[in-house]
Amino acid sequence: MFYYWWCHILSKEERKSFKNVHWLLRQRRADLNADERRMLNRLFRYSPKLQEAYEACESLTAIYESRLSKGQGKRKLRGWMERVTNRKLSCFDSFLGTLNTHFEEVTNYFIGRHTSGFVEGLNNKIKVIKRRCDGITNLGHLYQRVFLDLNGYDRFGVDTL
Numbered sequence: 485m486f487y488y489w490w491c492h493i494l495s496k497e498e499r500k501s502f503k504n505v506h507w508l509l510r511q512r513r514a515d516l517n518a519d520e521r522r523m524l525n526r527l528f529r530y531s532p533k534l535q536e537a538y539e540a541c542e543s544l545t546a547i548y549e550s551r552l553s554k555g556q557g558k559r560k561l562r563g564w565m566e567r568v569t570n571r572k573l574s575c576f577d578s579f580l581g582t583l584n585t586h587f588e589e590v591t592n593y594f595i596g597r598h599t600s601g602f603v604e605g606l607n608n609k610i611k612v613i614k615r616r617c618d619g620i621t622n623l624g625h626l627y628q629r630v631f632l633d634l635n636g637y638d639r640f641g642v643d644t645l
Contacts, residue, residue, distance in 0.1 A: 493530060502527060509538060512545060537575050540568050548593070557594035558587075609633065 494502075505527055508520050516524065528535035547560045565583065568576050583590060593599065613626075613633050620626050 509534075513542060533573070536571055537573050540564070540571070540573060540576065543567075552594050554591055554594040558591050561587075561591065606634075 502523075505523060508516060508524050511520075513521065513524070524538070528538070544564055547557065547564060550560070552560060561583070565580055568580065610630060613630055617626055617629050620629070
């Protein structure tokens with residue numbers, strides 16, 4: 485779907501020049517070099533809505549990187565949500581729904597600036613282990629596998645690299 489509109493506007497050579505540009509959209513503008521920023525600016529000339537969405541992401545990141553109290557964070561987030569809604573950026577609809585549903589929990593970040601990154605990473609690692617261990621019917625063996633993958637190699641002096 486993302487490339488569909490390009491087929492009608494850009495030539496094949498122009499489309500090739502935007503190959504892998506989606507990786508640039510995942511980075512902050514400050515982290516891009518001059519060539520990458522020029523590439524993004526070219527892309528944004530073809531899609532102003534994409535530029536609005538990118539800038540909305542940048543401004544949301546700036547809110548979380550600011551030293552704010554929980555009350556200030558709530559006000560800034562509500563303002564951000566209102567701006568995104570007013571711009572009619574439908575790509576954020578699902579995110580806005582989740583943010584509304586869990587607003588209190590999300591804004592607790594501003595109290596101690598802690599994220600659930602560790603827990604999310606651990607859950608992902610366990611999901612991978614479960615996929616790899618398909619067929620293990622003994623729960624004790626599954627727990628042993630999880631333990632070994634999480635910290636067992638260090639205990640046994642095995643270098644995992």
